[in-house]
Amino acid sequence: MAPHDPLSQHFRLMKPQVSALRKLGITTIEDVLRHLPVRYEKAGTEGSVSSLVSGQKVTLYGTLSKLEAKRLWKSRRPATQGWFEDSGGRVKVLWFNQPYIAKMVPQGALVRLTGTVAGKDKPYITNPEIEALPSGFVPPSPLFDSTENRTVDAESSLSPVYPESHGITSRWFFHALERIFGTGVHTHMEDPVPENVRARYNLPDLATSLIWIHKPEKESHAEAARKRFAFEEIFTLQVARAKERAENDALPGFRIEGAALAKKFLETIPFAATQAQKRAIDDIVHDLAQSHPGARLLEGDVGSGKTLVAAATAYAVVNSRPHGQNYGTLQVAYMAPTEILATQHFQSFIEYFKDLPINVALMTGSGCKKFPSKSKRGEATDISRTQLLKWVKSGEIAMLVGTHALIQKSVEFKHLAFCVVDEQHRFGTAQRRALATKGDAAPHFLSMTATPIPRTLALTLYGDLDLSVLDELPPGRARITTKLVKPAGRDAAYEEARRELRLGRQAYVICPRIEEPDPAKLNALQAKSAKAEAKRLQKDVFPEYRVGLLHGAMSAKEKEVAMAEFSAKKIDILVATSVVEVGINVPNATVILIEGAERFGLAQLHQLRGRVQRSAHPPFCFLLPETTGEHAMKRLRALEKSSDGFALAEVDLETRGAGSLWGERQWGISDVGMEALKNLRLIQAAREEAATLVAKDASLAAHKALAARITAQTPHRE
Numbered sequence: 001m002a003p004h005d006p007l008s009q010h011f012r013l014m015k016p017q018v019s020a021l022r023k024l025g026i027t028t029i030e031d032v033l034r035h036l037p038v039r040y041e042k043a044g045t046e047g048s049v050s051s052l053v054s055g056q057k058v059t060l061y062g063t064l065s066k067l068e069a070k071r072l073w074k075s076r077r078p079a080t081q082g083w084f085e086d087s088g089g090r091v092k093v094l095w096f097n098q099p100y101i102a103k104m105v106p107q108g109a110l111v112r113l114t115g116t117v118a119g120k121d122k123p124y125i126t127n128p129e130i131e132a133l134p135s136g137f138v139p140p141s142p143l144f145d146s147t148e149n150r151t152v153d154a155e156s157s158l159s160p161v162y163p164e165s166h167g168i169t170s171r172w173f174f175h176a177l178e179r180i181f182g183t184g185v186h187t188h189m190e191d192p193v194p195e196n197v198r199a200r201y202n203l204p205d206l207a208t209s210l211i212w213i214h215k216p217e218k219e220s221h222a223e224a225a226r227k228r229f230a231f232e233e234i235f236t237l238q239v240a241r242a243k244e245r246a247e248n249d250a251l252p253g254f255r256i257e258g259a260a261l262a263k264k265f266l267e268t269i270p271f272a273a274t275q276a277q278k279r280a281i282d283d284i285v286h287d288l289a290q291s292h293p294g295a296r297l298l299e300g301d302v303g304s305g306k307t308l309v310a311a312a313t314a315y316a317v318v319n320s321r322p323h324g325q326n327y328g329t330l331q332v333a334y335m336a337p338t339e340i341l342a343t344q345h346f347q348s349f350i351e352y353f354k355d356l357p358i359n360v361a362l363m364t365g366s367g368c369k370k371f372p373s374k375s376k377r378g379e380a381t382d383i384s385r386t387q388l389l390k391w392v393k394s395g396e397i398a399m400l401v402g403t404h405a406l407i408q409k410s411v412e413f414k415h416l417a418f419c420v421v422d423e424q425h426r427f428g429t430a431q432r433r434a435l436a437t438k439g440d441a442a443p444h445f446l447s448m449t450a451t452p453i454p455r456t457l458a459l460t461l462y463g464d465l466d467l468s469v470l471d472e473l474p475p476g477r478a479r480i481t482t483k484l485v486k487p488a489g490r491d492a493a494y495e496e497a498r499r500e501l502r503l504g505r506q507a508y509v510i511c512p513r514i515e516e517p518d519p520a521k522l523n524a525l526q527a528k529s530a531k532a533e534a535k536r537l538q539k540d541v542f543p544e545y546r547v548g549l550l551h552g553a554m555s556a557k558e559k560e561v562a563m564a565e566f567s568a569k570k571i572d573i574l575v576a577t578s579v580v581e582v583g584i585n586v587p588n589a590t591v592i593l594i595e596g597a598e599r600f601g602l603a604q605l606h607q608l609r610g611r612v613q614r615s616a617h618p619p620f621c622f623l624l625p626e627t628t629g630e631h632a633m634k635r636l637r638a639l640e641k642s643s644d645g646f647a648l649a650e651v652d653l654e655t656r657g658a659g660s661l662w663g664e665r666q667w668g669i670s671d672v673g674m675e676a677l678k679n680l681r682l683i684q685a686a687r688e689e690a691a692t693l694v695a696k697d698a699s700l701a702a703h704k705a706l707a708a709r710i711t712a713q714t715p716h717r718e
Helices: 015-023 029-033 170-183 195-200 206-214 219-249 259-268 275-288 306-318 339-353 385-394 429-436 455-461 487-502 530-541 556-567 602-612 630-641 645-655 671-676 680-696 704-713
Strands: 039-042 057-071 078-086 089-096 110-118 124-132 158-161 295-300 331-335 360-364 367-371 381-383 399-402 416-422 444-449 466-470 481-484 506-510 547-550 573-576 589-595 620-624
Touching: 029 170, 124 170, 158 170, 170 206, 195 680, 206 219, 219 455, 219 671, 219 680, 219 704, 259 275, 259 306, 275 295, 275 306, 275 444, 275 466, 295 306, 306 331, 306 339, 306 416, 306 444, 331 339, 339 360, 339 367, 339 399, 339 556, 360 385, 367 385, 455 680, 481 630, 487 506, 487 589, 487 620, 506 530, 506 602, 530 547, 530 573, 547 556, 589 602, 602 620, 602 630, 602 645, 620 630, 630 645
Parallel strands: 089 124, 295 444, 295 466, 331 399, 331 416, 360 399, 416 444, 481 620, 506 573, 506 589, 547 573, 589 620
Antiparallel strands: 039 158, 057 078, 057 110, 078 089, 110 124, 360 367, 367 381
């Protein structure tokens, strides 16, 4: 057996198991060894059904019967319900949110069941762990411990619990690992963390750590192993980012002296930039003056004025000449994640540059535009894609705004010197290199995000980017009022929204899903749909106002029409999914009601309420959760009390737990790595060690195991 051997070479796997392992990202022996437990459980007190005590954790031996998937009567949650029976009687068993259990657990066969007893008058056991026992197994007597009769493997008092998938259980991993460790294959795996680094931080080696994390004899062993794997993951990411930065800095770039030009631009706008905006502009201007391409991430809370920073620095670029020429202009590409945003930013740059001799163009799937028009003064005009591509290639278009279509092969620039990417901070090094081939040198790169990112996460994932932060809002923005609304307060929230509508303002209503859930599907998300809610609000709640609809399944043209009508106040209430989360700018909208608020991450909720923080009118955000669990309420109350997006991102990191930031696993970091993000000292230590290593061995020629781990672990930002 070798670490990279496929599992199928050593284990007989049924189709459901192969599928489940693939979902978990497991195909080799090493993958199983690196599938780490999420927690440990101590075995319950052995007993029988006749002696159950509420709140007690027990281990019972017996049979299961009448297992069926159903929905619970009150909450409508999917569950599996059935009966467990031993010599002392029978007791109901219940698995919440696991309807598939009914098909997985063998009915009538002997099993070992470990779970917690609930209920006082009528006890039942919730979410028990089940292990099918081999034929011939004799259960221990409640009075005597018949250890001589047991045929299952002996266990540590700490039982590992692993991430599972339909078809693969923790017990499968336990027994598979017993076989793997028995071959000694773990002792032949090369450690990706250099020995001198391990010694500096007192970290156990890889072989020891694998034993300690899967088969701990005591809690301190499990903790030491977990610390080691957390350091390894963060260290690996930091080395990958340091390597990318070294490769970026080796590329030739455009040297642009833009300080005076950026200052000149700020003098042309009718309001004063904030100190934070001025600092960010200075940072980017400093990048532009270097001989290698700059690579920077600009973080700014909702409404902090990132577009102005982009405009000032873009102005400095497009008013600079190509090296060695006294004619022509350098070019800027501005990429947005959606057509709606690209069109909106095109309009913003027209406003900023309308009195300046700058050609700005828009390219989306819906069409192309150019400003200024040669026939209509002060307006943009429609042009063909072919004509636009010719003008971009000849350098006549100084600034091109669009979606990711801008980096397609058909788009060629003459002197692309600066690339700004909005809300796509995972835009990777490979894509930056692709842009470098579109001109005579690699362009400077600025990524912008309004998603507040905890400092530890920013240091880890974006180690290849310099960081600037806009930590103040422009003057004149009204402070938002956020209210957590219980079911009894829904009508009052509607009345407050109606009061704003009477003043001529507009409102958003956000729903977690587009369509109504399929009642036949047990696992379907039971949440309000945008389509059904739009009809209900128009008919029953706001019949006197115009209700519109916007969601991700609409065509680009339909979305554009919906947003145009909302912007023109032809729609009073826009019912939408989180498609409006980023960058939508309708200053007259002052109210947002968020249905199923507990289903969104704090940073996402903060982004959503930012849609109504676009003017001096007092804005309101109403959070309407569907469930009122303690954990969800704690997070929503944090949003109710704070308007600081960066503080909320830290709360999200603390309260939502490992691996569930912002509602989805989008970072490519494991649960162990996510836990490490709460430890700034560990992050900084890993960052320093990575920088030192890459400075000495940028190609990782002397660190083959580390290079292989980077390939296997790091998320690709392609």
